[in-house]
Amino acid sequence: MKNIKTNLEENTLVITINRPDKLNALNETVLTELESIIIDNRDKPNIKCVIITGEGDKAFVAGADIKEMSSFSSMDAIKYSNKGINLFNIIESYPKPIIAAVNGYALGGGLELALACHIRYISKNAILGLPEVSLGLIPGFGGTQRLRNIVGLGNAIEIITSANHIKSEDAKKLGLANKICDNVLEESIELCKKISNNSSTAIRNAIQSIVSGMNVNYYDSFSIENNLFSQLYETEDSKEGMLAFLERRKPKFKD
Numbered sequence: 001m002k003n004i005k006t007n008l009e010e011n012t013l014v015i016t017i018n019r020p021d022k023l024n025a026l027n028e029t030v031l032t033e034l035e036s037i038i039i040d041n042r043d044k045p046n047i048k049c050v051i052i053t054g055e056g057d058k059a060f061v062a063g064a065d066i067k068e069m070s071s072f073s074s075m076d077a078i079k080y081s082n083k084g085i086n087l088f089n090i091i092e093s094y095p096k097p098i099i100a101a102v103n104g105y106a107l108g109g110g111l112e113l114a115l116a117c118h119i120r121y122i123s124k125n126a127i128l129g130l131p132e133v134s135l136g137l138i139p140g141f142g143g144t145q146r147l148r149n150i151v152g153l154g155n156a157i158e159i160i161t162s163a164n165h166i167k168s169e170d171a172k173k174l175g176l177a178n179k180i181c182d183n184v185l186e187e188s189i190e191l192c193k194k195i196s197n198n199s200s201t202a203i204r205n206a207i208q209s210i211v212s213g214m215n216v217n218y219y220d221s222f223s224i225e226n227n228l229f230s231q232l233y234e235t236e237d238s239k240e241g242m243l244a245f246l247e248r249r250k251p252k253f254k255d
């Protein structure tokens with residue numbers, strides 16, 4: 001891998017986007033490498049959580065690579081946007097929790113990546129925003145839709161049309177961040193350890209229920225939950241989890 005580093009922290013795969021001299025901007029190589037790592041690790045039972053972060057302490061990701069994008073035709077732009085949208089959809093519907101450890105700037109495609117992740121932990125110096133209109137563009141990796149879902153219509157239109165840089169405290173107030181951290185990577189790893197104690201099968205179904213439920217009619221979403229809830233009764237994990245509670249001991253999940 002040219003622009004991505006990975007390491008394993010117990011059951012957590014830490015993926016680091018590694019172009020610090022370009023503030024970890026997303027070029028085609030980064031997108032391709034990120035997609036291949038995410039897909040390759042999807043079904044590995046030893047990996048229970050994933051963290052995505054950026055190299056250095058200045059940026060998570062400062063956006064799509066503007067130099068690369070500047071020579072695109074509109075046909076190139078369609079392909080590029082589809083590549084990002086497909087990857088970020090894979091991330092959003094991933095069966096294992098994915099945490100964005102936002103360690104500095106998360107702008108444009110960088111914030112869009114963080115918005116596709118399930119959980120966002122951010123550093124105190126984090127700056128978030130979708131400044132594409134200042135380049136004569138709009139967000140092209142799903143940001144218009146995901147930002148609206150997370151912060152609501154009025155806030156999304158204000159953030160996108162103003163191209164504002166949002167500081168960490170304001171990001172937290174807007175619901176863009178789950179937590180502001182003193183050490184974002186350490187605290188993300190701690191969260192992953194806690195998540196890893198729970199049943200991976202149940203976690204997979206929980207994420208599927210929450211994410212799939214967003215895309216259907218409100219009342220249809222309850223039948224998705226109902227199916228995924230009842231499916232778990234066919235797993236060893238649910239038997240073990242409930243038995244352990246009744247026997248007043250910690251469960252040993254087999255996943």
Ligand code: CAA
Binds near residue numbers: 105132
């Ligand atoms: N693409 C390509 N290179 C980038 C980049 C980006 N998005 N962001 C930063 N860089 C590069 C700079 O060109 C610079 O490289 P050189 O040293 O080779 O000139 C290096 O990273 C350091 O950046 P700065 O010197 O600009 O650092 P700074 O501290 O002065 O400013 C910043 C930091 C405010 C984040 C500023 O770099 C910036 O505004 N970056 C662009 C942010 C942006 O507009 N992102 C949206 C991109 S478009 C997009 O993402 C489209 C989409 O949705 C698909």
